[in-house]
Amino acid sequence: MEWLQQQGQRILDFFQDLYKAELFKLDDGNYFTLDLFLKLVFYAVIAYIVGRLIGRLISKTILNRFKIDRGTKEAISSVIGYLIAGIGFLIVLRGTGIDLSSLTVVAGVLGLGIGFGFQNVASNFISGITILFEQPLKVGDLVEVDDLKGIVEKISIRSTVVRTLDNIFVIVPNQKFIENNIINWSYRDQKCRVHVPVGVAYGTDTTLVTEALLAAARKHPHVLPQPSPKVWFKEFGDSSLNFELLVWVDDPPSIPQFKSDLNFSIEIELNSRDINIPFPQRDLHIKNIQDLIPLLQGAGNLTSKNSTSVDSDAIENTNSNLRTQSLRDLLSQISYFQSCTPRQIRELIEQGYRQILQPEQVICREGDPGNSFYVILSGSVEIYSEKLGKHIVNRHAGEFIGEMALLMGIPRSASIRTNEQTTLFVVDHTNLQKLLSHHPELADQISAELATRSESLASLGILPEKIDSEQGMFKWIRQRINTLFEI
Structure with a gap:
């Protein structure tokens, strides 16, 4: 029993000596021991935790007050956290009595060892710092690297957490984002x-x-x-x-x-529109077709009984399709589009869209900003003044409406509503610019129409004083359209 106690005491003394063993001497005369090393590790962990907590606190209390996107806030809070942790660790070193200048040789030796033994760790660490400062990707970005596509959830010093579109979390080493070509769908512009x-x-x-x-x-x-x-x-x-x-x-x-x-x-x-999506087609070559003729004739007798009903259904469907005109056919009926080639009609369709409105439906109101131009394809509309409570004029298929506000750069001077079911071709400001550039004759027709409304333009106070003829009015309006739409 006494022998066991002696052996136990020896083992305890050995570990105590090892714990307080002087590993090497620093420049200031102090010795670096295992005890000091463990203390430094403990204090470093504490400094890291405190730094992360302060970074998150700053993100939630201060950065949330500014209009900063989620990724930038996460990057700022991470950098602040790591800086505070690093400063805290340096303060701990000074507090334990270690002269920082005496650690230069040790740091060099450790750095050399890390360079050889922990190349990937060091590379990921440096890559993480680069990502946080350069921000080629941020938290919330949709990224694609190799065969992985997902949303960045967290960026740390060593790795980045990516959540795939199937809600699977993947931890990716930061080195991947530095060395490989990355597709960032959200970089700078979400569009x-x-x-x-x-x-x-x-x-x-x-x-x-x-x-x-x-x-x-x-x-x-x-x-x-x-x-x-x-x-x-x-x-x-x-x-x-x-x-x-x-x-x-x-x-x-x-x-x-x-x-x-x-x-x-x-x-x-x-x-x-009865547009078919085809199946892949194959050609079938039959060598002994004479043997199939009797079989085909028998099948023909069976199908002839139902031919009448099938033909009647086809006729009914054809008539139904004839009653539904395409946008191309409707535009071709408008006088200033009748001379357009099929290609021009197709380009015209790309600039606007069809809008079908029910009777008594308001298209735009007096005083609204002029942001759309309308061509009446079918039906009719009423232009009226809500302020004065009176009818102004009716417009019918083939005429355009809403042009004065859009082309003159002024608010709507009157309200417009439908008299019956009406189909409009709607073009917004940007697409109208393209439309007028490709169809200058349309700008001429609109200018000629507006030139006949000198009283309406004069009441709005936008006419210059030195205009005494309809031709002068036409030139002024045409020039204003060219200026507003840069054509």
Whole structure:
């Protein structure tokens, strides 16, 4: 028993000696011991925790008062936390009596060891510092690296946490983001363009396809009006005419769901216009076709019984389609678009959209900003003054409305409402600029129409004094349109 106590005491003395062993001597005469090392590690952990807490506190109390995005706030709070932790550790070193200048040799030896033994750790550490300061990606950004695509949730010194679109968290070493090509969908500008491929059957009217795709795009609430949607005819495929719908969105993380919703809308628009999406086609060559003639004749007798009902349904569907005119046909009936080529009509459809309104529906009100130009495709509207409580004039199919406020850069001078079910072709300010650039004759017709309304323009106080003829009025209006729309 006594022998066991002696052995136990020896072991305890050994660890006590090891704990207080002088590992090496510092320049100031002090010795670096294991005891001092463990204390430094403990105080370093405390300094790190305090620094992180202060960084988060600053983020929640101070940075939230400013209009700073989430990623920038996270980067600022992280940098502040690491700075406070580093300063705290230096203060601890001074407090324990260690002369910082005496650590230069030790730091050099440790740095050399870390360089060889912990290359990846050091590389990730430096990469993390680079990411925090340069901010090529921030918390909340949608990024794509290699085969990984997701949202940045956290950026630390060693690694970055990315949440995939399937809500799976992936820890990625920071070195990956420095050495590889990174796609950052949210960098500087959230707005990005989405490509949606669509194939239709050969023989389909390409202008009708353009109208259908643009209609689907403009009905989707997440599609940005500017830049306006576009349709590209990509190629003549093996079994289809291949198009591509290009739209702009400002919420990159929602793009997968957005494309699904848009595909549903495209399918509805194509079906409403009887546009078919083809199956892959193959040619079948039959060597002994004579043997199949009796079988085909028998099948013909069976199908002839139902031919009458099928033909009647086809006729009814055809009549129904004839009653539903395409936007191309409606625009071609307008006098100043009748001379347009099919290509010009297709470009025209890209600049605006069709709007169907019910009777007594208000299109715009007196005093509203003039941000849209309308062409009446069918039906009629009433222009009236709400302030004066009187009717001004009716406009019918083939005429344009809302042009005075938009083209003169003034608020609406009157209100407009429909007299019956009315179809309008609506063009906003930006697209009207393109429209007038491509169709200068339309600007001439609008100027000529406005020149006949000198009393209305005079009542608004925007006419110069030295205009004494309708021709002078026309030139002044035409020049004002050129100036406002930079054409």
